[in-house]
Amino acid sequence: MPVPMPDTRELTVRPAAAAKEVHRVDKTFELRRVSVRYGDNPAVKDVSMDIFHKNITALIGPSGCGKSTLIRCLNRMNDLIPSARVEGELRYHGEDLYGSRVDPVQVRKLIGMVFQKPNPFPKSIFDNVAFGPRTIGMKGDIREIVENALRRAGLWNEVKNRLKDNAYGLSGGQQQRLCIARAIATEPDVILMDEPCSALDPISTARIEDLMLELKERYSIVIVTHNMQQAARVSDMTAFLMVELTADEKTRYGELIEYDDTSKVFTNPADSRTEDYISGKVG
Amino acid sequence: MTAHDIAASGAGAGSLRRSLEAASPRYGERAIRAFLVGCAAFSVLVTIGIVLSLLFGAIDFFRAVPVLDFLTGTDWAPGFEPAAFGVLPIVVGTLNIVFWALAVAVPVGLLSAIYLAEYAPARVRRVVKPMLEVLEGIPTVAIGLWGLFFLRPLAEDLFPFLAWSTPHAVGVAGVAVGLLIVPLVASVSDDAMRSVPGSLREGAYALGASKLRVSLRVVLPAAVSGVVASLVLGVSRAVGETMVVLMVAGARPQISVDPTASVQTVTGHIGTTATGDISTGTTDYYTIFAVGALLFVLTLAMNMFAIRLVRRFREVYE
Numbered sequence: 001m002p003v004p005m006p007d008t009r010e011l012t013v014r015p016a017a018a019a020k021e022v023h024r025v026d027k028t029f030e031l032r033r034v035s036v037r038y039g040d041n042p043a044v045k046d047v048s049m050d051i052f053h054k055n056i057t058a059l060i061g062p063s064g065c066g067k068s069t070l071i072r073c074l075n076r077m078n079d080l081i082p083s084a085r086v087e088g089e090l091r092y093h094g095e096d097l098y099g100s101r102v103d104p105v106q107v108r109k110l111i112g113m114v115f116q117k118p119n120p121f122p123k124s125i126f127d128n129v130a131f132g133p134r135t136i137g138m139k140g141d142i143r144e145i146v147e148n149a150l151r152r153a154g155l156w157n158e159v160k161n162r163l164k165d166n167a168y169g170l171s172g173g174q175q176q177r178l179c180i181a182r183a184i185a186t187e188p189d190v191i192l193m194d195e196p197c198s199a200l201d202p203i204s205t206a207r208i209e210d211l212m213l214e215l216k217e218r219y220s221i222v223i224v225t226h227n228m229q230q231a232a233r234v235s236d237m238t239a240f241l242m243v244e245l246t247a248d249e250k251t252r253y254g255e256l257i258e259y260d261d262t263s264k265v266f267t268n269p270a271d272s273r274t275e276d277y278i279s280g281k282v283g
Numbered sequence: 284m285t286a287h288d289i290a291a292s293g294a295g296a297g298s299l300r301r302s303l304e305a306a307s308p309r310y311g312e313r314a315i316r317a318f319l320v321g322c323a324a325f326s327v328l329v330t331i332g333i334v335l336s337l338l339f340g341a342i343d344f345f346r347a348v349p350v351l352d353f354l355t356g357t358d359w360a361p362g363f364e365p366a367a368f369g370v371l372p373i374v375v376g377t378l379n380i381v382f383w384a385l386a387v388a389v390p391v392g393l394l395s396a397i398y399l400a401e402y403a404p405a406r407v408r409r410v411v412k413p414m415l416e417v418l419e420g421i422p423t424v425a426i427g428l429w430g431l432f433f434l435r436p437l438a439e440d441l442f443p444f445l446a447w448s449t450p451h452a453v454g455v456a457g458v459a460v461g462l463l464i465v466p467l468v469a470s471v472s473d474d475a476m477r478s479v480p481g482s483l484r485e486g487a488y489a490l491g492a493s494k495l496r497v498s499l500r501v502v503l504p505a506a507v508s509g510v511v512a513s514l515v516l517g518v519s520r521a522v523g524e525t526m527v528v529l530m531v532a533g534a535r536p537q538i539s540v541d542p543t544a545s546v547q548t549v550t551g552h553i554g555t556t557a558t559g560d561i562s563t564g565t566t567d568y569y570t571i572f573a574v575g576a577l578l579f580v581l582t583l584a585m586n587m588f589a590i591r592l593v594r595r596f597r598e599v600y601e
Contacts, residue, residue: 112489121483121487131490132491183489186490
């Protein structure tokens with residue numbers, strides 16, 4: 001069952017001054033009391049938030065707060081873990097993402113993902129980028145598609161003369177940009193990034209942050225990050241999650257504490273726990 | 284002033300002397316080390332011994348029969364009058380067995396491995412995997428019996444249009460050998476595929492790849508060196524298999540591609556000759572060394588070829 005993709009291109013032509021208004025208009029994801037359990041252990045409880053189109057939305061919080069678990073709900077990667085259960089309501093452009101007729105494979109064609117550790121396939125650089133387009137049977141010249149994706153990922157000039165080389169010959173930062181090229185080659189609607197820079201040096205990190213700001217023109221981006229400066233630098237909206245203990249104090253789970261404009265979360269947070277965390281008092 | 288004196292004076296009177304020398308000679312450790320080296324050397328020496336004994340026997344054989352006649356001759360009739368020592372018929376017999384064995388073991392073994400590694404739920408795996416390992420240990424004579432009295436009649440029922448002229452059939456023997464090596468191929472390939480990092484699977488799933496695509500396009504290519512290794516092990520086993528072949532394939536040295544033909548293989552010849560009443564020291568007797576050496580060279584060449592193949596096509600991750 002294909003998930004319909006609304007045409008939102010007109011949003012990009014609006015004047016920059018209206019951007020602040022615009023980005024809150026079109027909702028890509030609506031989460032209502034979303035909880036995730038692994039077997040009997042809760043991982044995230046009762047998260048409600050809206051993720052907006054052509055925004056960078058950052059999920060921040062200490063280890064174990066369920067950021068990665070939450071982002072993996074958005075493209076149904078949690079389906080790959082047999083014990084994982086997702087409860088609550090999760091809508092993607094208004095459609096129930098966990099509806100009985102929704103095919104997770106179809107979902108992942110529209111919602112791409114970049115992982116913490118660069119995970120290129122042990123194939124040539126070209127075949128890595130071509131994998132997605134070939135998978136979904138994209139029309140058009142495959143070489144052109146690959147070149148465009150590599151250009152947009154800012155990697156083309158570095159690899160154009162060695163497209164046939166194995167991707168593992170690239171540096172860590174290049175590999176991660178290759179993974180981003182691989183994710184955008186299929187022209188997805190959303191890109192999820194699960195700590196994409198945590199294994200990279202500051203220069204590679206800066207390149208990927210610049211890249212994210214460029215990609216934002218075309219895609220909605222959700223990023224999990226441990227790095228608060230990164231969230232402050234690149235994101236439009238920031239969600240802060242915190243680890244809580246269950247009533248019997250035996251298990252820990254993540255909870256959404258605060259979700260607002262990034263500037264507000266970092267300068268004038270509503271919750272004292274957010275302030276403690278971003279000011280470095282805890283976490 | 285010696286080093287000890289310095290240590291003693293430095294540590295003060297009456298206290299323990301500090302020394303950098305070993306407190307005791309540790310004979311135990313040396314003994315264990317010598318024992319372990321001995322064990323390792325023993326297996327190497329045994330291997331060398333086997334090769335040498337084959338070689339000496341083969342040299343005696345080639346004093347009577349020119350090497351070229353042996354390697355290119357198409358008539359194999361040691362023990363007959365006049366005797367012929369062209370090895371090709373039994374080599375082709377072995378290739379026949381390998382062909383039919385691979386025809387069974389490659390699809391069945393690889394598909395089982397893909398199922399086990401990528402599709403099977405954990406509880407199915409927990410049952411099937413140990414069963415595969417048990418199957419690997421079934422005595423080959425039992426498989427031979429089963430091939431002769433079950434598989435051979437079944438083959439005739441399934442393919443009545445073929446010319447089943449003898450109670451033996453090389454195709455049936457090959458299929459039986461193939462079934463014998465399926466567990467090996469499946470088990471080793473499964474291990475290879477499971478050792479492919481999960482991050483590669485995740486990467487492919489995140490691009491909207493189906494399970495089949497992830498298995499065939501990402502996991503299988505990444506595991507190719509292990510998969511090829513499993514096939515090489517399987518082929519070596521098929522080449523070396525004797526009992527099933529003796530019982531099911533028959534004993535007529537002839538060059539034939541007919542799966543219903545009775546055909547002798549290299550191992551079949553060694554098996555019958557070594558257990559027959561041929562007097563030692565005759566040329567007939569020395570054939571088994573020559574043929575044994577040939578078998579050794581064949582499997583060695585195959586293994587080296589496979590290693591090169593794997594190096595060429597391996598997808599290196601990390």
